[in-house]
Amino acid sequence: MPENVPEAGIKSAERLAFEFYLRTGRRLIGAAPTERKFNPYHDPRNGQFTFAPGGPRSLADAVFSDRQGIWKPRGKPTARDAFISPQGDSPSSAPEVSVGSPSSAAHSPVTLQMARGARNPRARMGGNGGPPLDPLVIEQVFPNLRKAAAGSIVASVDDFLDLTGPARAVSADLHHAEVVKLIRQIQTVDPGYRFESLGQPRTLEGMANEIRKLRLDRALVHYRVRDEIRPLQVQVARIMQERADSAYADAVARYEAGQLAPRLSREEAIGNYIDGTVRADLRSVFSVHRVDTSRGRPVRVVGREYDTSGNDRTYRIPDARVGNIAFDVTLSRKTLATAQVRGFFNADFKPDVVVIIRPTQLGAGNTYAIKKPR
Amino acid sequence: MDRVKVHYVPQGIGEIQDHLSMMMLSSPQFEDRTGLLPGRSIDTVFAELDDGLKGIRKKLGEESYLRLAELSAQMRTHFEADPEDRTSDSIKGRDCIAEMKDILRAKGRGKPAGVPSEVGNGPSLAKPR
Numbered sequence: 087m088p089e090n091v092p093e094a095g096i097k098s099a100e101r102l103a104f105e106f107y108l109r110t111g112r113r114l115i116g117a118a119p120t121e122r123k124f125n126p127y128h129d130p131r132n133g134q135f136t137f138a139p140g141g142p143r144s145l146a147d148a149v150f151s152d153r154q155g156i157w158k159p160r161g162k163p164t165a166r167d168a169f170i171s172p173q174g175d176s177p178s179s180a181p182e183v184s185v186g187s188p189s190s191a192a193h194s195p196v197t198l199q200m201a202r203g204a205r206n207p208r209a210r211m212g213g214n215g216g217p218p219l220d221p222l223v224i225e226q227v228f229p230n231l232r233k234a235a236a237g238s239i240v241a242s243v244d245d246f247l248d249l250t251g252p253a254r255a256v257s258a259d260l261h262h263a264e265v266v267k268l269i270r271q272i273q274t275v276d277p278g279y280r281f282e283s284l285g286q287p288r289t290l291e292g293m294a295n296e297i298r299k300l301r302l303d304r305a306l307v308h309y310r311v312r313d314e315i316r317p318l319q320v321q322v323a324r325i326m327q328e329r330a331d332s333a334y335a336d337a338v339a340r341y342e343a344g345q346l347a348p349r350l351s352r353e354e355a356i357g358n359y360i361d362g363t364v365r366a367d368l369r370s371v372f373s374v375h376r377v378d379t380s381r382g383r384p385v386r387v388v389g390r391e392y393d394t395s396g397n398d399r400t401y402r403i404p405d406a407r408v409g410n411i412a413f414d415v416t417l418s419r420k421t422l423a424t425a426q427v428r429g430f431f432n433a434d435f436k437p438d439v440v441v442i443i444r445p446t447q448l449g450a451g452n453t454y455a456i457k458k459p460r
Numbered sequence: 461m462d463r464v465k466v467h468y469v470p471q472g473i474g475e476i477q478d479h480l481s482m483m484m485l486s487s488p489q490f491e492d493r494t495g496l497l498p499g500r501s502i503d504t505v506f507a508e509l510d511d512g513l514k515g516i517r518k519k520l521g522e523e524s525y526l527r528l529a530e531l532s533a534q535m536r537t538h539f540e541a542d543p544e545d546r547t548s549d550s551i552k553g554r555d556c557i558a559e560m561k562d563i564l565r566a567k568g569r570g571k572p573a574g575v576p577s578e579v580g581n582g583p584s585l586a587k588p589r
Contacts, residue, residue, distance in 0.1 A: 295495025302496065328494065336485040345554050346484075362481025369475070371496050373468035388474070 220301070223316040224411060224439065227323060228455040231439065237422050237459035241451050258286065261293045268300035276307045298324075306375055315384060315409040322408050325371060326364055326443050327453060330415050333363040334445035357417040360445070364415045365405055384409050391433035402429035404440075412437045416444060422459055431458055464503045470512035473519070473564050479509055480564075484557045488539035488550045506536050520567055528563060531556045 097105075103114045221243075225231050228240040265281075272279045281300065287293045301324070305317035337356040340346045348355040369387050372379050379385050385408050390401040404412035412430045414420065420427050420442050430440050437458065444452040470479040483490065483505055492500040509532055517525045538553035 291493065292495075299495050325494075325496070332493070333485050340485065340554070345551060347558060359481045359485055362478035363485050366470070366475070366478040366482035367497070369470070369478075370467040370500075374497060388478075 240455045329364045333360040393432045410438045464507040
């Protein structure tokens with residue numbers, strides 16, 4: 087008997103049916119396999135539909151099929167390896183799970199992968215599809231700023247902070263992917279960069295803090311290495327907005343508890359404490375990250391900005407200045423009709439934009455940019 | 461005792477006022493929830509406040525400085541007695557902040573309350589200082 091003829095005991099049903107057809111010229115009734123419609127996204131355990139990898143529902147149910155193997159983890163080391171972990175525990179890759187009976191697994195193992203947190207390829211970003219999730223320049227925070235007429239007010243995109251976006255996905259892997267991306271971006275500019283971490287954060291707050299820290303590091307690396315200040319402008323806007331939101335909530339609670347004595351009005355009492363808190367925190371953040379905010383530097387916190395165009399030089403004091411952008415935290419709505427804003431534009435550093443930051447709790451259009459008038 | 465590692469020592473009356481505003485809203489624990497100021501605690505914020513006051517001791521005058529230092533110590537005692545913000549101690553601590561701000565306001569430029577501080581006239585061009 088030739089060696090290449092398989093034994094009958096291990097012939098497939100299709101092979102046996104074909105041999106029967108050759109011998110008899112008749113087809114076996116009922117031997118044809120059940121016809122199935124093709125669906126690349128189904129759970130091989132039960133054949134039920136699942137969702138495409140990367141889609142929003144794939145995060146809720148992290149098991150999905152991957153017949154084409156396009157979502158397999160890469161074998162290359164990731165930028166996460168750049169972590170300095172005192173415990174020495176490196177982040178683990180996504181676990182793989184084999185399912186099915188042992189015998190079937192031996193012949194055709196089905197490998198399931200946890201969701202990798204890759205961006206949804208179908209999601210629209212930028213252009214007509216909406217703002218980027220992680221803006222790097224102020225024009226992405228205020229999308230119409232470039233085209234806006236001189237002196238016009240440009241609203242910020244919704245939720246431009248997006249600080250907890252990746253963390254909100256309740257996916258450690260998605261957070262990990264964001265962290266790796268940020269570290270790679272930083273190391274592109276500064277190859278010697280090392281991110282000090284005490285290990286994978288386990289809480290939502292910890293994940294958000296890690297991303298917040300990396301975004302600030304990325305902006306600072308751009309500023310120091312490439313003398314590129316625009317990413318820092320975005321991060322300063324984010325920090326100030328976040329602090330203003332938090333301070334507003336605290337100040338309202340204190341005021342309603344009768345612990346903030348008003349001198350002129352409720353808004354004045356609350357506003358003063360918010361301003362002071364944002365400025366104090368911003369000074370501390372710059373100090374901790376060794377950003378020089380002394381006079382003459384492009385980054386200032388509550389620094390006098392002089393206007394020497396007239397006979398008597400005057401000054402205005404924006405809450406912060408980063409490059410050619412002045413930032414002001416306020417409760418009231420300020421426009422070009424406000425003398426203070428006009429004063430900012432008249433200052434010697436000639437800002438292109440004044441960003442007015444108001445607490446998010448005040449409603450839509452809280453934070454906006456005013457473009458330089460002609 | 462090891463010296464507390466501070467983040468930033470406020471310089472001048474205006475920055476100390478800002479620091480007190482931050483203390484008012486983040487008391488009694490003073491923890492940073494954003495991760496950008498790691499290690500911020502009651503120890504660091506009071507070390508920063510006390511160092512800031514020392515830096516303007518001359519400008520304040522001895523009497524005012526001693527009163528402010530005393531209020532700072534009282535405030536800390538109150539906040540330490542009520543870290544969960546459940547008793548009247550935290551309220552007393554915030555009363556100390558309000559009193560300190562009043563003293564500093566009076567020691568400032570003598571501006572009446574409510575006048576914005578972000579505008580002013582610089583020294584004359586003819587007589588630069």
